[in-house]
Amino acid sequence: NAGVTQTPKFRVLKTGQSMTLLCAQDMNHEYMYWYRQDPGMGLRLIHYSVGEGTTAKGEVPDGYNVSRLKKQNFLLGLESAAPSQTSVYFCASSYPGQGIKNIQYFGAGTRLSVL
Amino acid sequence: GESVGLHLPTLSVQEGDNSIINCAYSNSASDYFIWYKQESGKGPQFIIDIRSNMDKRQGQRVTVLLNKTVKHLSLQIAATQPGDSAVYFCADITGAQKLVFGQGTRLTINP
Numbered sequence: 001n002a003g004v005t006q007t008p009k010f011r012v013l014k015t016g017q018s019m020t021l022l023c024a025q026d027m028n029h030e031y032m033y034w035y036r037q038d039p040g041m042g043l044r045l046i047h048y049s050v051g052e053g054t055t056a057k058g059e060v061p062d063g064y065n066v067s068r069l070k071k072q073n074f075l076l077g078l079e080s081a082a083p084s085q086t087s088v089y090f091c092a093s094s095y096p097g098q099g100i101k102n103i104q105y106f107g108a109g110t111r112l113s114v115l
Numbered sequence: 116g117e118s119v120g121l122h123l124p125t126l127s128v129q130e131g132d133n134s135i136i137n138c139a140y141s142n143s144a145s146d147y148f149i150w151y152k153q154e155s156g157k158g159p160q161f162i163i164d165i166r167s168n169m170d171k172r173q174g175q176r177v178t179v180l181l182n183k184t185v186k187h188l189s190l191q192i193a194a195t196q197p198g199d200s201a202v203y204f205c206a207d208i209t210g211a212q213k214l215v216f217g218q219g220t221r222l223t224i225n226p
Contacts, residue, residue: 004158040124042204042216043159090158103149104214106158 002026006091006107013081013114021076021110023091031094032074033058033104034066036087043090049074050096081114088112127223134192136220138205143186145207149214150179150190153202162190162203192222200224 004025013019023032030051035043035058045058049068063085065077074093078085088111092104128134140148146167151159165172165179165188172179178191192199202221206214 040218042206042218043214044216045214092158102147102208103161103164106160108156108158 004091004093004105004107006089006110008110009108010111011113013078013112015082015114017081018077018079019081019112020078021089021091021112023074023076023093023107024072025074025091025093025105026072027093027105028071029093029105030071030096031102031104032068033092033094034064034074034076035090035092036060036085037090037109038087046076046089081112083114086112086114124218125221125223127225128195129225130197131194134190134195134199134222136190136192136203136205136222138188138190138217140186140188140205140207142207142215143183145186147208148179148181148188149206149208150177151204151206151216153204153219155201159204195222195224197224197226 007022033048034046036046037043044060046060046064047055047058047066049055052068052071055066055068067075088109090109091107094102094104149164150162152162153159163174163177163179165181170181176193181188202219204216204219206216
């Protein structure tokens, strides 16, 4: 049971390049999330999904797109990377429901640098 | 807007002492709170949670206290160990099942 797995772990992009971050979970969770974490700040929600085929915007969605074609996978795309998107990206997943049922489990993160 | 914040960005304690990490929240409708621990190079890891109908909850070496009157919660770690060195985040859920994270407190354990 691997939990939440993110690939790649590190990536360097040039401004304007595109890339996709992959998140996979093996816990059969309905909900999945993408966060970014910048130095000295907490995690901020980019997009999330409450089930296969659904996505919704979080707190900082601009410049990102997501897809949830399979229940176990949640993809985060950057169509035209900008230096402001340099950050550490975390994926998380959870069961639906209230309280303890909604504890989110996180991956190890992807460190992205945009030059 | 909704926010969750921490009083101190860093905290240093001696090994074996107790640690107290504080957190303030702004949304009086918040009904569930979680503490996460994030070690260097890793994702956040769940430590303990508390519902808004509780004042205190204890786990293994950790206790969370909730004061709804002043919208404040704290995480107490007993007999801190080197492995407790990490950044600690409080987060709240306000019905929408989306966590709102504070900025984090970096806990350093001195030998």
